[in-house]
Amino acid sequence: MRPAQAIHNWQADHKGDHGGQEEKPQYISAFKALSGYVKPHRWALAGVMACTVVAILSELLQPYLMKIAIDDNLLAGKNDFRGLLLICAVYLGLSVSSFIFAYLQNNLLQQVGQSIVARIRKQLFGHIMKQSMGYFDRMSSGSLITHVSSDTEALNQFFSQVLLSLFRDGLTILFILVLMFQLDTTLALYCLVLLPVIFLIAIAFRSFMRATYQLARTRLSRMVAFVAENLSGMGLVQAFHQQKEQQRQFDERNGLYFRANLREIRTNVLFGRTFDILSNLAIALVTWIGGMAVLGKQLEFGVLYAFITYIRQFFQPINTITQQWNTLQSATVAISRIWTIFGTEPEITDKTEETPRSAERSVTRKQMTLTTERSQGVSEEAHSFGSVRGEIDFEHISFSYEEGIPIIQGLDLHIEPGEMIGVVGTTGAGKSSLISLLCRFYDVKEGSIRIDGTDVRDIPQATLHRLIGLVQQEPYLYSGSIVDNVRMFDDSISREDVIRACEFVGADGIIRKLPDGYNTLLSERGSGLSAGERQLISFARIIVFKPKVLILDEASANLDSQTEQLIQNALNVVSKQRTTIVIAHRLSTIMQADRIIVMSHGEIVEQGSHQELIELGGQYRELYEHSQGQQAG
Known part of the structure; x- marks a missing residue:
């Protein structure tokens, strides 16, 4: 799917949307539209996945090597120095492999993510430039700045953090479970008892984390909009000595954002420490159960060592994935807001179909393509407007910015x-x-404006x-x-x-x-x-x-x-x-x-x-x- 087609499909899905509708379907459609930008980079993403798999396996096989060294060599009473040396060499090779492929994975993903975000940012700016003046009357400059900067940066974090975490940490959890069951099924089943507890904690924190995050982002957006408006109107602020009042209002917004940020940080710390406690309890449980089995000669010590290592590694990706919830929320909201802008059609558009012209009208189709010719390097003589006389007719026009509040009523004016x-x-x-x-920054509600007999809406x-x-x-x-x-x-x-x-x-x-x-x-x-x-x-x-x-x-x-x-x-x-x-x-x-x-x-x-x-x-x-x-x- 081409990016343009993806945007078109998103617009079709949401034609006639209203504020009271559910946001979730919009998020889904926005992510579907985003897939159009991802498709050209599918081979690079395949390389990212391959590098990720190699990097994960290189890291997870290291505890298994230690299990072999402990159970099959040290505790078995063998003095196989060459075998231990071989294990050390393989261990070193796995460490180097993990580093190299993790490096390649991150660089490839960053290249893909930055390319996509740069393309979206370029198209977003271009789309905003095409909007009619009425759009800028409704939208504050601060909000638009937030969309072009902060929202696209949130989208960048989706590729560089969320997407990588979901794939890498998800595979890590899966591979750890496979290795744990391969080492000892009984001990692995004891560990699985913790999964429902982890799931319930994540669910309990999710809605609260989402609320705190959205509050912080909303207050940041308002503060940015306030700063942008003040900077654009600084002459007025100084002329009327409003510095103290504007400082007071900024301090108020800054304080609200500060408190929302602290609340978000406290939530993240509480969630992270909860997982740390759960991880330590799991390690204690495995050590106790596994230690009893080792003392009873039912379990090898190397297996217990590998299990404890895998338990530590098991909780880290779960915690990382859950910590990425805020970033995912940010990206989800950002994608929806960006595609809402893409879905906003300019109120003033050029006619796409041929409009009948009378023979005497001098602004011809040839003249209407002059700007294109200029962009292609056509000479001044070739794109001269020599046949345009400049006759202007305002024919009984009426106009209002808001319904029921007329600005111009039935105006007639002829200019030679x-x-x-x-x-x-x-x-x-x-x-x-x-x-x-x-200038057609707006269109008349009634009547017409003509240049040399041609309606400006036809030009x-x-x-x-x-x-x-x-x-x-x-x-x-x-x-x-x-x-x-x-x-x-x-x-x-x-x-x-x-x-x-x-x-x-x-x-x-x-x-x-x-x-x-x-x-x-x-x-x-x-x-x-x-x-x-x-x-x-x-x-x-x-x-x-x-x-x-x-x-x-x-x-x-x-x-x-x-x-x-x-x-x-x-x-x-x-x-x-x-x-x-x-x-x-x-x-x-x-x-x-x-x-x-x-x-x-x-x-x-x-x-x-x-x-x-x-x-x-x-x-x-x-x-x-x-x-x-x-x-x-």
């Missing part, structure tokens, strides 16, 4: 190719939602996002050089193209003043650059990727007047021959727009040029006078 539109309005008016719908998302260039209020820069940040790590875009783009928007002079110029490495989010410099780099991206529609979402909201003028100059450059939509907090940004849209409660209440709206004396004039008052103040 090459037109610059300014969008203003109070907070919550629906400005950013309008842009999110055009592959990769192509749509090439058609639309988005500059946000806080442009995101990645860890890497300035060149890579401008071309977004697309090696098909040359360094010369990047430099020309930066010169075009006025960023070249600023970049060349940096220590390493265009090779300057930026840290996460571009720290070290001012807000204006980061915005100029985002404008350079527009020049490089040449989208037909440009969107600025509050791009100058946090800039000073001088920097705003630089951004305004860059906007004038990049908006030429492009349909441009500017969401503006500062009205000075959009005063020269061809048309200004005033939104309120998800509806367009006014539209026209700056002068027309001022003369109208409505909401726009109020916003303008308010902004003028702020500037004067």
